[in-house]
Amino acid sequence: MTTTLITGGNRSLGLETARRLLEAGHTVHVGMRDLADGDAARALGALPVQLDVTDQSSVDAAFESLDRLDVLVNNAGVLGPLAAAIDDLDADDVLTTLDTNVLGIVRTTQAALPLLRRSEHPVIVNVASGVGWPRWLTTPGRDEFPVGSVPYAASKAAVIALTVQYAKNLPAFRINASDPGYTATAFNAHSGHQTVTEGTDATVMLATIAADGPTGEFWDRTGRIEY
Structure with a gap:
């Protein structure tokens, strides 16, 4: 039996990820x-x-309450403060966003390592975003292009980078980042053109990969995103 923990798993993308992994036979803990x-x-x-x-x-305390762990899905995240104009951007706005979206992943991953090292097939999935991908932020016609927020984009770019670095340091693990895409959630007032099921396709795929599957990569529902 595969045991999984999903952070921020009580609603939206996290809850749908939980539903799908339960269907796949996982025991799912929802943070x-x-x-x-x-x-x-x-x-x-x-x-x-x-x-x-x-x-x-x-x-x-959360990880001390678990007997075992095979898969960690770092899904918890915040949109963060949205400055009306760049002149209104405050460093504390960026710090607040990074604390959840980046440092939150570091806290949970470090706490999970002892349990994951006991697993025969340890897996980590970090839910990132195409908004953290510079090529897409600068490509007219992409969903990410109109986004002007500095804190959220910076935080998700950091998530992609830390995913690569964790994968390099933990070669026995499968550690990847997923991009949900423009999915209808409370983050965007449900304006996204994808369903939450479509938005969890990459996360679920990466949470269920084989021991010889990819690591240190960034995926969306259509496949690997080339660096």
Whole structure:
């Protein structure tokens, strides 16, 4: 039995990832800041775990509560403050976004390493975004091109880079980043043109890859994104 933990898994993309991995036969633990928000996860058969990726003590307690772990899906993320104009951008806005989207991944990954090292097939999936991909931010016609937010784009670019570096340092693991694409979620007032199922295609694929599968790569639902 494969045991999986999904951070920020009580709604939207995280909840759909939980549903699909449960269908694939995984035992799924769903991390969330408030266990009172876990009804939807419980209804699926997932196991809620109190986990705030910005709080080291919460992260440590969550992983100490697990007996085993094979797959970690770092899904928790925030859009962060949106400055009305670049002149209004504040360093604290960037820091707030990085604390969840980047440092949150570092906190959970480091805490998960002892458990993952005991797995025969340790897997980590970091949910990134095409908004962190410079080539797409600068390509007219791409969904990412109109995005002007500095904090979110910077945070997701960092997620892609840290994925590559973790993969280099942990060659026995399969560690990859996924791009959900422009998916209808609360992040974009449900304006995205993809369903949450389509938006989780890459994450689910990477969470279920074989031991000889890719590592250190960035994927969307259509395949590998070339660096």
